[in-house]
Amino acid sequence: MLVIKNLKASINNREILKGLNLKINPGEVHAIMGPNGSGKSTLANILSGKTGYEITGDLKYKGQDLKEIPVEMRAQKGIFLAFQYPIEIPGVNTNNFLKTSLNTIRKSRGEKEIDTLEFLKLVKEKAKELGIDEKILSRQLNVGFSGGEKKKNEILQMKILDPYLIILDETDSGLDIDALKTIADGVNSSRSKDKSFLVITHYQRLLDYIKPDFVHVLSSGKIIKSGSSELALELEKKGYKKIN
Amino acid sequence: MENFKINIKEIDKINSINKDDKNYRIKNLEFFNKKGFPTKKEEDWKFSDLREIFSKNFKKIDINYINPEENKFRLIKDFDHNYILLINGRLIRSDFKYEDKNKIKISNYKEDNFLKEKSNNPIICLNHALSNEGYNLVIEKNYKFEKVLVIYNLFSEELSDKILNNKNRIVVSENSELHTIEYTINRSKNKFFNNSYENVILSENAKFKNICIQAARSDGYFHKFLNGSIKSNASYSSFIFSSGLKFNKQDIKIDLEGKNSECDIKSALFLNNDDHQEVKTLVNHLVPNCKSFQKIKSVLDSNAKGVYQGKIFVKDIAQKTNAYQLSKALLISGNSEFDSKPELEIYADDVKCSHGSTSGNVDENSIHYLMTRGLTKKEAMQLLINGFLKEIVNDIKSETIKKFVESKLEFQIYGY
Secondary structure (H helix, E strand, O other): OEEEEEEEEEEOOEEEEEEEEEEEOOOOEEEEEOOOOOOHHHHHHHHHOOOOOEEEEEEEEOOEEHHHOOHHHHHHOOEEEEOOOOOOEEEEEHHHHHHHHHHHHHHHOOOOOOOHHHHHHHHHHHHHHOOOOHHHHHOEEOOOOOHHHHHHHHHHHHHHHOOOEEEEEOOOOOOOHHHHHHHHHHHHOOOOOOOEEEEEEOOOHHHHHOOOOEEEEEEOOEEEEEEOOHHHHHHHHHOHHHHO | OHHHOOOHHHHHHOOOOOHHHHHHHHHHHHHHHHHOOOOOOOHHHOOOOHHHHHHHHOOOOEOOOOOOOOOOOOOOOOOOEEEEEEEOOEEEEEEOOOOOHHHEEEEEOOHHHOOOOOOOOHHHHHHHHHOOEOEEEEEOOOOEOOOEEEEEEEEOOOOOOEEEEEEEEEEEOOOOEEEEEEEEEEOOOOOEEEEEEEEEEEOOOOEEEEEEEEOOOOOOEEEEEEEEEEOOOOEEEEEEOOOOOOEEEEEEEEEEOOOOOEEEEEEEEEEOOOOEEEEEEEEEEOOOOOEEEEEEEEEEOOOOEEEEEEEEEEOOOOOOOEEEEEEEEEEOOOOOEEEEEEEEEEOOOOOEEEEEEEEEEOOHHHHHHHHOOOOOHHHHHHHHHHHHHHHHHOOOOOHHHHHHHHHHHHHHHHOO
């Protein structure tokens, strides 16, 4: 699904990723943990196609060179980033935005556009699963949403757009236990043979709910240790410093 | 500038005017001939140098009215409405089929309907000197319109290098209510200049709401001066959506003359290509306890230029005034320009007045966020532009009219 080899990335002449290697196969859930400033969000940004970075190294998604694929095409090809800080967009109705987004992606896959009735049915069903109050979906995108509502809205988008590679960038930050469980359930019910997850987090807590197949420790722009989900527990006990 | 002087004899061509009128017209024309089109040296024209714009685009002034062949013309089907049809400013016909006709008076332009005001604005003087077309609409007391009145303002194909001067007057009498949509349809592919003057008089407890919008992009040059007089407990509301005009200046002066009167001016503009649009307002709070509210939102692309000059004047006796104005501009292209000049002139001490003005670029993080959901950059931009302007559209109360305006605005945004 995703193969990263010797990825180096810098912004404003500051090197943030310093030779990162990672391979994710279809159906796998990988967790990346690391202290502040280790490059976790940079990795998420680069996978989503955010501009402004100087990048070298190999970045392949389903065998294609990801560096050559523009942002919107990545989304159309099935890469999804759940933002750490979802952006508030005044004036844009959440439902309309979701429908536009879904139809753009369906069109790119050669599928028929979904009509309003069908769409509303789909949204209603998915929103219910995530315990999202339908009212917020007729409001402006993320505007005035609580922290939990914003994160749930990201997962709702993931469910509706049905991507293959899902990157969750600190989706657990700012959530209470109940919201965390709901979101984890949302993710777990989406797990399948043809979907892969990259879960980026500070804390082991999220991984109690979303069981990863692999855990990687990112420090100073490199993966310094990889292991099974046991590694997350070890990290929780010892802290990042001792892992070196 | 010799080409832009107008022979006094032109006034003789105007039908049936008495001596007084003639003298008034001559004085105004002499003033215009002396001053010429206003330039940026004049404070009110600081950001819209009309002389430069005019001399660049017009070779001469032709003021003769063109008799259009009756155009094939389609009514708006989206909602039931009464209508007035103007062609090149002339009142052609009206239809008030949803209303009590005894309560409505509509007639052609007449001299004696207008006060002989003195103006220092050459373009208004030009109108005073030469205007000979337009309508006079009077709504009698205690009458509330059942349906909206659409004023079809149609400009015919034959127009070129013309200046059309027309005058309109709308009177809403005590306890009456009128909603209008001024709908401009431009068939001319050539340049012309429409210079109009509108007098709006709202008596006690009257309500008047107006929406200005265009059928499609247009290459016309427009100047409109609106002179409003609002009596006690009356309210005036105006939405300006017109955009995509080569030049358009809406110069709005509202006198809040009666206690508890209100004025509300909102505008959502999408400007593209070489469009140049100015909204200039002067709201005079002349008595206590009045409210005024202004919100102007502009999106500028390509080489477009937008201007907002908004002034709130509060007279010494106008205590408990509540006045607010806000201008927000979104600049999409580095070549676009937005000029804003908010002004407060306050002589009373117990008032609430505020103003704000911002202009900025489209937020790159918002664009990126939308693109990570599969939208192209263009689609993301369009969604953001639409969202930015929608705040104004959302203030329209009638759902059917809101939808109609929304579709026009979306066509402007998505059609480029």
